[in-house]
Amino acid sequence: MKWILRGIGLILFVVLVAVVSLMFLPADRIARIAADQLRSFTGRDVTITGDVSMTFWPVLGVSAGGLEVGNASWTDKGPMLTAANAAIGVDAMSLLRGDIRITNIEATSPTIRLELRRDGRASWQFTDASGAAQIETATTPARPARPIGIERLKVTDARLIYDAEGSDLVAYEGVDLTLDWPERLGTAEITATLRPAGEAVTVTATIDRFASFITGAVQPVVAELATGGDTLGFDGRASTSGAVAGALRLATTDTGVFLRNIGLSGADLPQGLGRSIDMRTDLTLTPDRRLALRDLVADLGGNRVTGAADITLRGVPQVNAQLNAGALDLTGATGGNTGGAGGGNGNVAPAGSGWPTDRIDAGGLAAFNGEIALRADSIDLGGLRVGATRALVRNDRSRMVIELREVAAYAGQVTGEFVMNNRSGLSVGGTLNARGIEMQPLLTDAAGLERFNGRGDADLSFLGSGASVDAILKSLSGKGAIKVGRGTITGIDLDRLMRAGDAGGGTTVFDSLGASFDIAGGVLQNDDLLLLLPNYRATGTGVIDIGAQTLDYLVTPTALRANAGRGVAIPVRIVGPWSAPRIKPDLQAVIDLNFAAEKQAVEARAKDKLRETLQQELGVSQQDGQTVEDAVRDKVEDKLRKKLFKLLE
Known part of the structure; x- marks a missing residue:
C-alpha cells in the first residue's frame, strides 16, 4: 500500500510540474x-x-x-x-x-x-x-x-x-x-458554406490521404455541392493541380436558379433544353482545364440525350460534342405552335391576331463556341415537325449556324442551313432546299393554309431581324421558287366556275404548278404563277403579307377550248386573312379579258351616234382630224364671238 501511495504521489507530482511548466511557458x-x-x-x-x-x-x-x-x-x-x-x-x-x-x-x-x-x-x-x-x-x-x-x-x-x-x-x-483531419495520414472531411448570391451553397468533401492530396498527389475524392434542392456530385480521384477523373452527376429543378446561386450568369433555358437537368457522365479534367465527358446520359427536362463531349474551360467554353436523341421536342425554344391556323400555345397568338410580340432572349448564343453534331429520330419545332435528322451546330461569338445535312420532313428531304446572329441585335436567316415535300401538311403547320395539296420541290433564302417573332417576320426579305406536280386545291371548283360562274366549294385538280417569288418588308410578291389543268390554264399574281397574315391574290383560270378556241378567262380574287380568306370572281377583270372586242365595238357605235346628234342639233360639222369635243368647242366659240361683235356695234 505504501508503494502504491508513493506511485500515486509521483504521478500527481509529475502532472503538477507539467501544468506549472505549461503555465509558465511564454x-x-x-x-x-x-x-x-x-x-x-x-x-x-x-x-x-x-x-x-x-x-x-x-x-x-x-x-x-x-x-x-x-x-x-x-x-x-x-x-x-x-x-x-x-x-x-x-x-x-x-x-x-x-x-x-x-x-x-x-x-x-x-x-x-x-x-x-x-x-x-x-x-x-x-x-x-x-x-x-x-x-x-x-x-x-x-x-x-x-x-x-x-x-x-x-x-x-x-x-x-x-x-x-x-x-x-x-x-x-x-x-x-471546416476541416476535420484527425489522422495526419488519414482521411479529411471538409465542409464549406458559401453565399455567392445570398442563397446558401454547401460543399462537402471526403478526401483520402489528405496530406498527400494537398501536395499535389492524386487521391480518392467524394464531393457534393448542394443549393436550393439542386445537387452536383462527384465520386472519383482528384488532385490540387486540377487533375480530376470520375463519375459526375447533376440534378437541377431550375438550372438558371442553380447557376445564379453558385455565382454564375444564370440563363433562362427553354423547357426541354436544360431548364431542369438529370445528368450522369464519366468526367476527366486535366490541369490545363480540358474537360472530357464520356458515356453522357442527360434528361434535359423531357428530352433525353446521350453522347460525348470535349470542352476547353478557358474563357468562353470551347465545345466539341456528338449527341444523339430520340424524339426531340423543341417547342420550348420555339414558343410552341408558330403556325397561323392553330390556337395559342404558350405565348403564341391565335390565328388572325398576329405573331408573338414577346421579346426573344438570345443571350444563350454567347454561352459557348464550337461544334455540336446532332442526330435525332424526330424533332418537334412547334409549328413544324420533321423526322430523322442529322445536323451540325456551329457557334462562334453569338453567331450560330445550324447546318441541315439530312432532314426527313413531310415525306421528303430537306437540306440547307439556318443562322441566328446576336452579335449586334438578333437576326435570323438561311437557305432551304426541299425535295419531294407533301405541301398540304407543310403549309398547314407553317402558315395554317389547308386548301393546297400536292407534292413538290421548293427553294428558299431569307433574312429577318428584330427582337420578337413579329418583328422578324415583318422585316423578312428573300426569294424562292416552288414547283409542284399533280395536286388539288379545295374550296374552289374551277370547272364549275367556268361552266356556271360559281366559285364557292368543290375541289380543283391540277396537273402542275410553278411559281417564283420575292420577299421584302415581310410581304411576298408573286407575278408568275402558272397552274395547268386538263383543258384549263391558270395564272396568278398578287401579294401575301406574312407579317400581317393576310393575302390579296388574283388567280386567272382560262378555259382553253371555249369561245371558238380563243379561250374564256374568269379571274378569281382571293383576299383576306389566312384563317378565313374570301374567294370571289373579279367581274371587272372578266369583262376586260373576255369582251375587249365587243367593248370597243360598242364604244365606236356610241361615238358615231353622238356625232350624228351633234350635227343635227347644233349644226356642228366635224373636220378631218378633229375630235367631236373640239368641233363643239369651235362652234360655241364662233357663236359667242358673233354675239360680242353685235354688242360692240
Whole structure:
C-alpha cells in the first residue's frame, strides 16, 4: 500500500510540474513554435502578429491579433491568408514530449486568396505537407521533429478570392469552412458554406490521404455541392493541380436558379433544353482545364440525350460534342405552335391576331463556341415537325449556324442551313432546299393554309431581324421558287366556275404548278404563277403579307377550248386573312379579258351616234382630224364671238 501511495504521489507530482511548466511557458514561445511548424507544414512564410495570449481551456494554445500565411513564390498578389483574429491550439502532452500536434486553427473574417496559372501551378500546392521538416531554432535539434498534424481547421465569415489566369476574378463573401483531419495520414472531411448570391451553397468533401492530396498527389475524392434542392456530385480521384477523373452527376429543378446561386450568369433555358437537368457522365479534367465527358446520359427536362463531349474551360467554353436523341421536342425554344391556323400555345397568338410580340432572349448564343453534331429520330419545332435528322451546330461569338445535312420532313428531304446572329441585335436567316415535300401538311403547320395539296420541290433564302417573332417576320426579305406536280386545291371548283360562274366549294385538280417569288418588308410578291389543268390554264399574281397574315391574290383560270378556241378567262380574287380568306370572281377583270372586242365595238357605235346628234342639233360639222369635243368647242366659240361683235356695234 505504501508503494502504491508513493506511485500515486509521483504521478500527481509529475502532472503538477507539467501544468506549472505549461503555465509558465511564454505565450510568444508557443506562438513562435506554432508558426515554425506551420511554416514547415506549408513551405510558406507564417507570421503571427498583434497581442498574443495563452489559452488553457478548452484547449491549450495561443490567440493572436493577426495571422498571415504567405503565398507561392511565383505570385505577387499578396498573402494566401490574412486574418485579424486567430487561435491556434496544441496538444499539451505532445508539447511536453517535444512534439507539436496542432489540434485546431481558428480564424475569424480572414481573406483567403487562391491562384491558378495556365501552366497548372496552384497557390494551394505546398512544398512540404509531410510535417517532416525540422523546426528552425537557434540550435539544431538532436533529432528531427516528429510529424505534426492539424486535427481541425475552422474559418468563419471569410472572403474567398479565386484568381484563375485567363478567367474573370471570382470573389465570395461570408464563407464558412471546416476541416476535420484527425489522422495526419488519414482521411479529411471538409465542409464549406458559401453565399455567392445570398442563397446558401454547401460543399462537402471526403478526401483520402489528405496530406498527400494537398501536395499535389492524386487521391480518392467524394464531393457534393448542394443549393436550393439542386445537387452536383462527384465520386472519383482528384488532385490540387486540377487533375480530376470520375463519375459526375447533376440534378437541377431550375438550372438558371442553380447557376445564379453558385455565382454564375444564370440563363433562362427553354423547357426541354436544360431548364431542369438529370445528368450522369464519366468526367476527366486535366490541369490545363480540358474537360472530357464520356458515356453522357442527360434528361434535359423531357428530352433525353446521350453522347460525348470535349470542352476547353478557358474563357468562353470551347465545345466539341456528338449527341444523339430520340424524339426531340423543341417547342420550348420555339414558343410552341408558330403556325397561323392553330390556337395559342404558350405565348403564341391565335390565328388572325398576329405573331408573338414577346421579346426573344438570345443571350444563350454567347454561352459557348464550337461544334455540336446532332442526330435525332424526330424533332418537334412547334409549328413544324420533321423526322430523322442529322445536323451540325456551329457557334462562334453569338453567331450560330445550324447546318441541315439530312432532314426527313413531310415525306421528303430537306437540306440547307439556318443562322441566328446576336452579335449586334438578333437576326435570323438561311437557305432551304426541299425535295419531294407533301405541301398540304407543310403549309398547314407553317402558315395554317389547308386548301393546297400536292407534292413538290421548293427553294428558299431569307433574312429577318428584330427582337420578337413579329418583328422578324415583318422585316423578312428573300426569294424562292416552288414547283409542284399533280395536286388539288379545295374550296374552289374551277370547272364549275367556268361552266356556271360559281366559285364557292368543290375541289380543283391540277396537273402542275410553278411559281417564283420575292420577299421584302415581310410581304411576298408573286407575278408568275402558272397552274395547268386538263383543258384549263391558270395564272396568278398578287401579294401575301406574312407579317400581317393576310393575302390579296388574283388567280386567272382560262378555259382553253371555249369561245371558238380563243379561250374564256374568269379571274378569281382571293383576299383576306389566312384563317378565313374570301374567294370571289373579279367581274371587272372578266369583262376586260373576255369582251375587249365587243367593248370597243360598242364604244365606236356610241361615238358615231353622238356625232350624228351633234350635227343635227347644233349644226356642228366635224373636220378631218378633229375630235367631236373640239368641233363643239369651235362652234360655241364662233357663236359667242358673233354675239360680242353685235354688242360692240
